[in-house]
């Protein structure tokens with residue numbers, strides 16, 4: 001709709017005048033920052049449907065989008081290969097390509113054999129910002145990582161009265177200061193470099209990803225239970241809704257361990273897992289499912305062992321994130337323990 005309006009607006013101008021900045025890779029910086037609570041990456045710009053509009057805006061209306069979809073519409077995201085992954089507010093991304101209204105980006109913390117720069121996909125251009133000042137803050141300041149809930153509110157004021165937006169579990173924002181006048185808020189930077197505030201009890205502060213304490217299995221399982229009953233979303237990596245590997249990958253990343261984005265790649269590409277026998281499973285181990293259990297290339301599902309014969313999983317469209325008995329039959333390919 002924005003594009004049609006722009007075309008009408010510019011219809012009388014010369015060709016050179018309507019060359020939008022996004023058209024030229026020469027004028028697009030190579031690094032950007034996600035400027036919405038959750039940006040959805042699409043297979044290509046033709047993939048979003050009319051009902052996906054809330055996910056394409058700035059601000060993005062993720063909960064509204066999820067609430068509006070029927071199970072058939074959730075399933076169609078998978079069956080029509082529409083969504084690839086998602087990226088959280090403030091994430092630094094590589095710009096790979098562009099059109100008038102879209103950027104193709106790569107998300108660095110989502111490892112994939114598809115692209116050495118990170119997981120690729122197309123996002124609405126309005127969801128990316130290019131503020132180098134924010135990049136400098138990211139590089140020089142500690143970060144606050146959201147850990148207390150699936151989503152938490154971010155505020156304009158240190159008294160936590162005026163909400164800006166809800167941000168996801170795992171979101172990392174540069175810390176400007178822990179508010180000396182109030183023990184209840186952490187002062188963080190928005191992508192605009194404006195100041196915002198997080199409730200102190202919603203986030204933990206780290207100097208770098210490597211200073212996140214190495215988790216126990218129980219830590220990972222406890223974090224996983226924050227998301228029970230959240231929706232399944234093909235491509236989902238935020239606390240709002242997950243796909244299977246988005247769930248396990250987001251949990252591990254929040255605990256300082258970066259694994260691959262897709263289920264098959266979590267088994268074969270990340271490179272630091274060891275096989276675990278059924279009898280030796282511990283909380284945190286990843287359980288893989290394949291259409292052909294002799295062929296890792298056919299892995300299509302991953303879940304996390306939660307102890308006592310149970311696992312946590314984002315199973316599929318229409319099935320909320322759940323704790324359920326481990327399925328050892330049919331499609332069970334094997335289990336791996338991520339050691340790093």
Ligand SMILES: *[C@@H]1O[C@H](CO)[C@@H](O)[C@H](O)[C@H]1NC(C)=O
Nearest residue numbers: 025044045096097098099104
């Ligand atoms: C950029 O994207 C356009 C549109 O999808 C495609 O035709 C073109 O080949 C891409 N360019 C590069 C360098 O990938």
Ligand SMILES: *[C@@H]1O[C@H](CO)[C@@H](O)[C@H](O)[C@H]1NC(C)=O
Nearest residue numbers: 063151152153163164165166
């Ligand atoms: C944040 O989430 C809460 C409940 O989860 C909701 O009531 C509120 O409207 C949301 N705020 C924004 C700004 O979207």
Ligand SMILES: *[C@@H]1O[C@H](CO)[C@@H](O)[C@H](O)[C@H]1NC(C)=O
Nearest residue numbers: 291292293294295296297298
């Ligand atoms: C399963 O994979 C193995 C190993 O790649 C292959 O030899 C076998 O033919 C496959 N089975 C089926 C039913 O495709």
